Amino acid sequence: MNSRLISLDFFRGLTIAAMIVVNDPGSWSYVYPPLRHADWHGVTPTDLVFPFFLFIVGVSIVLALSKRKKTDSSIYFKIIKRTVIIFSIGLFLALFPSFDFENLRIAGVLQRIALVYLFCSVIYLNSSFLVQIWIGIILLLLYWVFMTKIPFDNVLAGTLEPGTNFAAWVDQFITPGRMYQKTWDPEGFFSTIPAIATGLSGMFCGHVLLNKS
DSSP states (O other): OOSOOHHHHHHHHHHHHHHHHHHOOSOTTSOOGGGSOOSSSSOOGGGGHHHHHHHHHHHHHHHHHGGGTTTOTTHHHHHHHHHHHHHHHHHHHHHTTTOOGGGOOOOOHHHHHHHHHHHHHHHHHTSOHHHHHHHHHHHHHHHHHHHHHOOBTTBOTTOOBTTBSHHHHHHHHHSTTOSSSSSOOTTOSTTHHHHHHHHHHHHHHHHHHHHHO
C-alpha cells in the first residue's frame, strides 16, 4: 500500500493520546478509576492501551511487509535491526538517569513491543494467513495450560495471585531481582506469549484491510 491508512493513523494517535492521559493525569491524588490500572482482577480502559499498541504493530506488519514478503531478501536484517533499536531504547530508558546496571530491569514496554514485532514479522513472512490464525490460537491455549494446569515450585496448579503464578515463577528464574515488582513483572518474558497473540490479532485485521483495498 503506497498511501497511509488514515483509520490506522487515527487509532494510533488516539492510543497515544490515551497513553499520555493515563501516564500523566495531572494529579495522582485525584485520578478517575477508569484512568487507573486494575490492581489485579478485572480490567479498566487503561489496561487496554498497551494491547492496542501491540494490535497496531500487527496491523502495520501486514501493511508494511505484504509487497516485500517474497521479493526483498534483506527484510530480515531490517526486522532484526529495528528490533534491536526498539529493545535498546527500552533498556536505555530503564537505565536513565542513574545508569544502575546492577539493578537494570530487562523487561519493559518497549522491550515487549520489540519482541512482539520480531516474532510476528517472522511468522508473517513464513506462514499463510490460516497458519497465522492457528499459531495465535495455539499460543493462547499453551499459555492457558501452563498458567492453570502446571504446578511449579511446590505451588498448586492454577494459582493466579500476583507473584505466585507460573508466569511470575518463570520471570523470577530468568530475571531475578530485575523485575518491576519484587516477585513479578507486568511485561515479563513468559507473559509475552499472549502479547504475541495480540499482535497476531492485529495481523488478522491487517489481512482484512489489505484484501479490501
